[in-house]
Amino acid sequence: MKERFIALYRVRADAASIEARAAAIAVEQSVEMPLEAIDAPEVLREVAGRVETIEDRGGGVFDVGIALAVATVDGDAGQLLNMAFGNTSLHDDAVLQDLELSADLAAQFGGPRHGVAGLRSRARASGRALTCSAIKPQGLPPARLAELAGRLAAGGLDFVKDDHGLADQRYAPFAARVPGCAAAVRRAGAITGHPTRYVPNLCGDAPAMRRQVALARDEGLDTVMIAPLLAGFANVQALVRDFPDMAFIAHPTMGGAARIAPALLIGKLFPLIGADAVIFPNHGGRFGYSEATCRRIAATARAPGPGLRGALPVPAGGMTLARVPEMLDFYGSETMLLIGGSLLAAGERLTERTTAFTHAVAAHSYGHSS
Amino acid sequence: MKERFIALYRVRADAASIEARAAAIAVEQSVEMPLEAIDAPEVLREVAGRVETIEDRGGGVFDVGIALAVATVDGDAGQLLNMAFGNTSLHDDAVLQDLELSADLAAQFGGPRHGVAGLRSRARASGRALTCSAIKPQGLPPARLAELAGRLAAGGLDFVKDDHGLADQRYAPFAARVPGCAAAVRRAGAITGHPTRYVPNLCGDAPAMRRQVALARDEGLDTVMIAPLLAGFANVQALVRDFPDMAFIAHPTMGGAARIAPALLIGKLFPLIGADAVIFPNHGGRFGYSEATCRRIAATARAPGPGLRGALPVPAGGMTLARVPEMLDFYGSETMLLIGGSLLAAGERLTERTTAFTHAVAAHSYGHSS
Numbered sequence: 001m002k003e004r005f006i007a008l009y010r011v012r013a014d015a016a017s018i019e020a021r022a023a024a025i026a027v028e029q030s031v032e033m034p035l036e037a038i039d040a041p042e043v044l045r046e047v048a049g050r051v052e053t054i055e056d057r058g059g060g061v062f063d064v065g066i067a068l069a070v071a072t073v074d075g076d077a078g079q080l081l082n083m084a085f086g087n088t089s090l091h092d093d094a095v096l097q098d099l100e101l102s103a104d105l106a107a108q109f110g111g112p113r114h115g116v117a118g119l120r121s122r123a124r125a126s127g128r129a130l131t132c133s134a135i136k137p138q139g140l141p142p143a144r145l146a147e148l149a150g151r152l153a154a155g156g157l158d159f160v161k162d163d164h165g166l167a168d169q170r171y172a173p174f175a176a177r178v179p180g181c182a183a184a185v186r187r188a189g190a191i192t193g194h195p196t197r198y199v200p201n202l203c204g205d206a207p208a209m210r211r212q213v214a215l216a217r218d219e220g221l222d223t224v225m226i227a228p229l230l231a232g233f234a235n236v237q238a239l240v241r242d243f244p245d246m247a248f249i250a251h252p253t254m255g256g257a258a259r260i261a262p263a264l265l266i267g268k269l270f271p272l273i274g275a276d277a278v279i280f281p282n283h284g285g286r287f288g289y290s291e292a293t294c295r296r297i298a299a300t301a302r303a304p305g306p307g308l309r310g311a312l313p314v315p316a317g318g319m320t321l322a323r324v325p326e327m328l329d330f331y332g333s334e335t336m337l338l339i340g341g342s343l344l345a346a347g348e349r350l351t352e353r354t355t356a357f358t359h360a361v362a363a364h365s366y367g368h369s370s
Numbered sequence: 371m372k373e374r375f376i377a378l379y380r381v382r383a384d385a386a387s388i389e390a391r392a393a394a395i396a397v398e399q400s401v402e403m404p405l406e407a408i409d410a411p412e413v414l415r416e417v418a419g420r421v422e423t424i425e426d427r428g429g430g431v432f433d434v435g436i437a438l439a440v441a442t443v444d445g446d447a448g449q450l451l452n453m454a455f456g457n458t459s460l461h462d463d464a465v466l467q468d469l470e471l472s473a474d475l476a477a478q479f480g481g482p483r484h485g486v487a488g489l490r491s492r493a494r495a496s497g498r499a500l501t502c503s504a505i506k507p508q509g510l511p512p513a514r515l516a517e518l519a520g521r522l523a524a525g526g527l528d529f530v531k532d533d534h535g536l537a538d539q540r541y542a543p544f545a546a547r548v549p550g551c552a553a554a555v556r557r558a559g560a561i562t563g564h565p566t567r568y569v570p571n572l573c574g575d576a577p578a579m580r581r582q583v584a585l586a587r588d589e590g591l592d593t594v595m596i597a598p599l600l601a602g603f604a605n606v607q608a609l610v611r612d613f614p615d616m617a618f619i620a621h622p623t624m625g626g627a628a629r630i631a632p633a634l635l636i637g638k639l640f641p642l643i644g645a646d647a648v649i650f651p652n653h654g655g656r657f658g659y660s661e662a663t664c665r666r667i668a669a670t671a672r673a674p675g676p677g678l679r680g681a682l683p684v685p686a687g688g689m690t691l692a693r694v695p696e697m698l699d700f701y702g703s704e705t706m707l708l709i710g711g712s713l714l715a716a717g718e719r720l721t722e723r724t725t726a727f728t729h730a731v732a733a734h735s736y737g738h739s740s
Binding site: 028031144168174215231288342 | 376416453463510538540597602623624635657658715720
């Protein structure tokens with residue numbers, strides 16, 4: 001059990017204390033007891049965390065790289081979080097900045113099973129960005145949600161997803177709304193000729209999610225959405241493993257991104273445990289992510305780790321039709337644009353505005369960017 | 371679906387923008403689209419979030435109370451997090467400070483099934499604090515862990531728990547180490563006459579956790595540990611519901627407490643979904659929680675919500691024997707003290723030091739505090 005992975009922490013400290021603080025994190029995230037009290041030499045040698053690097057970034061901030069034993073994770077995605085950041089997340093001086101995954105560790109999880117290529121093939125789209133919208137507000141009954149899904153699909157979108165707040169509420173239970181939305185999207189696709197996918201949001205405990213994926217598959221669906229921080233990482237990992245025909249889109253809700261770097265959490269960890277696409281807040285919308293953060297999330301998602309397929313980045317959050325050209329210049333074609341509320345705000349003209357969205361994406365010239 | 375619960379956020383903002391920011395949070399945590407684009411009056415009336423209070427706390431910080439619809443949660447603990455803090459957790463200007471649970475909402479979850487009284491009865495202890503230690507370091511094989519568990523139990527502890535890093539690693543698989551530890555603790559109990567409980571740590575995905583609880587029950591165990599932020603809140607809720615004879619001790623790993631107030635996350639939410647005891651970092655140890663925070667966590671855990679049993683607070687994290695009297699003065703007898711590493715550091719004298727711990731707790735006079 002000698003293999004290691006590197007967890008990189010950004011730590012606020014002064015120069016006099018950073019070495020001790022780094023050593024304390026190495027202990028906290030591995031054996032969690034005083035090293036001098038450990039009388040098993042193989043544990044000290046192979047399991048105890050090791051401080052590998054301390055880099056002064058100025059302004060009282062240090063980057064600390066700690067080598068943790070792959071054997072403590074042993075292929076369990078919950079353990080990966082637990083070992084990389086578990087107790088240290090309770091300290092407000094440390095942010096988990098990155099994980100350097102070895103090919104062996106990456107292979108234990110497997111990453112996206114469909115990834116960019118699988119989502120492109122679902123959308124029969126090459127050379128352009130993909131498009132997505134969301135049905136909401138929650139509180140609507142199943143028939144109203146299905147109607148919205150159909151009108152969005154009529155605009156030629158690639159994916160129409162549930163709002164992440166749609167769960168299994170009595171006013172619109174999963175088993176009642178998903179078949180209706182699937183049928184409405186199917187009908188619209190038969191008219192447009194475009195294979196628009198409806199993407200239901202998984203919710204509840206793990207057995208409920210399994211029933212929901214099975215129901216989705218029975219309805220002819222092949223893509224679902226899941227929130228890893230609600231479901232639990234190990235449960236996402238198990239669903240991805242047990243439903244290999246399904247593509248999974250990860251939603252960042254409860255990401256509390258201030259304590260785990262967004263490019264790590266959304267761009268690297270979500271794909272690692274099997275997300276084929278990752279939704280994240282675009283810069284300039286209603287969330288505070290910077291351009292640099294968004295660029296890093298997208299780049300990381302497309303190349304999440306050694307030997308892993310790329311996941312599709314899905315910038316979202318208060319996006320509008322007017323921003324489509326600028327977003328496509330910024331992200332390039334290896335992207336899915338997700339516009340929700342501002343399409344829905346078109347009211348009676350929902351399908352027309354959606355069509356304008358899909359046409360703008362199809363017509364864009366990707367000269368500026370990768 | 372008219373009932374509401376109040377989510378209280380601590381928001382950094384200036385006076386000119388706080389009203390708009392509060393309104394934006396109310397939308398984000400409910401319908402997540404522009405209100406003017408919603409043409410369903412019942413959704414605006416019954417589902418959209420409502421700003422109830424804005425209180426200026428000075429220094430550019432405001433407390434914002436938002437009334438959210440109980441119907442959007444509908445008894446799903448994952449949804450409770452999603453609706454209370456989901457997307458807003460991605461904003462670094464807001465901390466989820468508190469949730470005011472109605473009796474109806476509390477009843478949907480049920481809270482601790484055993485709570486303080488159930489844990490006391492397991493320990494056959496009244497009028498004193500309970501005692502706990504942890505077996506570690508991880509990396510040890512099952513036989514070594516069992517030996518440690520037995521030597522700790524020989525000191526008369528009430529509970530001997532797994533370190534939260536012990537999962538299902540190949541070097542000490544759950545199914546191999548739990549029967550061994552259970553047997554060692556049972557043997558020690560037969561000698562001391564004290565009903566010491568061994569408490570295994572659940573890990574992996576939800577089906578794995580179910581198998582582990584069943585295995586624990588087969589071994590005669592009646593108390594387990596779980597990390598709600600790894601397992602997923604809805605999965606904790608389901609386990610508590612489906613294994614009513616088991617008591618659950620919650621571990622705060624991945625609690626990222628800087629973005630959800632610790633008294634809310636650990637003191638209120640963990641008990642709400644069924645934790646009978648909650649472990650948290652004590653002040654003055656290796657974590658930065660203040661005395662005031664610890665006092666609030668303990669008080670909240672003991673009275674987590676209307677109609678709910680109290681959970682037992684378990685201060686921990688770098689505690690020593692020398693601190694026992696001070697901790698008991700601070701927390702009183704409605705508490706379980708957890709000392710791990712500093713007992714284990716006794717090496718050959720592990721059982722003697724453990725005995726000193728249990729005797730100190732038994733002999734303490736609780737004059738100073740409640």
